[in-house]
Amino acid sequence: MRVFRLVLITSLALTLLMILAACAGGDSNKSSSGADNKGAPVDQPVSAADAAGSNNDTAAGVVPAQATEEPLAANVNGEPITLAEFQRERERRSMGMEVEPASAAVFDASVLQTMIDQVLIEQAAERLNIVVTDEEVAAELDLQNDLAAANNQSLEEIVAEQLYTMDEYRETLRGMLITQKVSESVAQVSPYAAQVHSRHILVTDEATARSLIAQIQQGADFAQLAMQYSLDSSTAPTGGDLDWVSEGDLLQIEVEQAIFSLEPGQLAPEPVKSSLGYHVIQTLERVEDRPLSQAALAEKRQQAFLDWLEIERQSSEIEQYIGG
Structure with a gap:
């Protein structure tokens, strides 16, 4: 009965190994790449320009051009997650998987929640003055390049297979490093118990x-x-x-x-x-x-981080526009 709570513990050093194993999951981060036509139906918010309609006409009879708003998947404390970003992340996550229609809504909700969580973490990092430098990202890329080479593969090819550009992948690594730093800052746990x-x-x-x-x-x-x-x-x-x-x-x-x-x-x-x-x-x-053992200490730190994240969720203004 030696059963302990299952806790997901992020390890940056294992990121590439997960990719090499064709695991399309991992920490999800916002991506600025293009979108396909997959994903759940979208209830689009009405733009201010649409709501205003002809009332925005000027006295001279000139109708200003309406602002074109990009469809959104969610809005987190005023920061948007676009539908294109969500669809791109969903496609990455579903690689090698067959998402049944009955479970598609649950899968979509999981993908979007991970993206929302990453935004919350990065917003907290800004409040805490936590930054990740280009040098730190480069060092992580060097490590992953070495891991790829050890497997007779090119990091660029692996990244492309996972539907990332190298710029997108750098930002994904930056997000992971930010998450690690925020976790170390907010999940203070005594090594004794x-x-x-x-x-x-x-x-x-x-x-x-x-x-x-x-x-x-x-x-x-x-x-x-x-x-x-x-x-x-x-x-x-x-x-x-x-x-x-x-x-x-x-x-x-x-x-x-x-x-x-x-x-x-x-x-x-x-x-x-x-x-x-x-x-x-x-x-x-x-x-x-x-x-505490190293495993028990890591578990408690992760649980403390998840508890902190739940508080962030509850205290934030989050709007979701997909699913329902």
């Missing part, structure tokens, strides 16, 4: 769990029972050992709450029910200020 070392036995029914608790209370070996009865194939071979966890690590909240409520060496007197079944739980050790 209260952690508990515990173990458990997972079974399907309450009666079996209660029987196991009674056996352990009478002197039976917890680890042996875990290896014999536990349905958690990831921990049963090690006697049900859940290793060290900090708050927020486990998907089964009930189990996490239980192991943190127990004293070291204490066996939970009652089975703990979760979506997986019934757990027999024992806390072995507790340290209030234990260093």
Whole structure:
């Protein structure tokens, strides 16, 4: 049951490797390239010029030329994401995929949300005076050139296959570097946390769990029972050992709450029910200020960044013109 929250952690050094693997996903950024005719139907906003109509005629009878507005996919705090940019990004994301009509709206919403998030991040970077220099972008391009060469490929060819011009790709890298810097600035996480070392036995029914608790209370070996009865194939071979966890690590909240409520060496007197079944739980050790592993620290930083991003979404003025 050693199941942790799934967190997407961006790694710039792996960007090219993902492309080499023909993965058209990755961090999505605004692109200024042309559009195809794909994408969801668009409810176009009415322009000020259209609304004004003939009322803009001058007294001399001269009708000013109407402003032509480019169709938009979204507007983020006054900054537009054009329909052409969205369609271009959607085409990149869908490369190698077959988007079924039933899931097209969900796919489109995901693509647009990623683009909106990138705008929010870059707007925050401006407020925080965070910049990425041309030299930093060039250094990242040099790294990716080396990776491409190591695979006997040309970076320019790889980028073109992913529907980027080199200028567009430079701006994509700039956006990724900005995201990294903003994340480092807003996701301040202590490398230490209260952690508990515990173990458990997972079974399907309450009666079996209660029987196991009674056996352990009478002197039976917890680890042996875990290896014999536990349905958690990831921990049963090690006697049900859940290793060290900090708050927020486990998907089964009930189990996490239980192991943190127990004293070291204490066996939970009652089975703990979760979506997986019934757990027999024992806390072995507790340290209030234990260093986090590199993986756990990266996960917590990413979660802190996602929490910050959600606040940005909620506090921003965002209009979406596609889907619905």
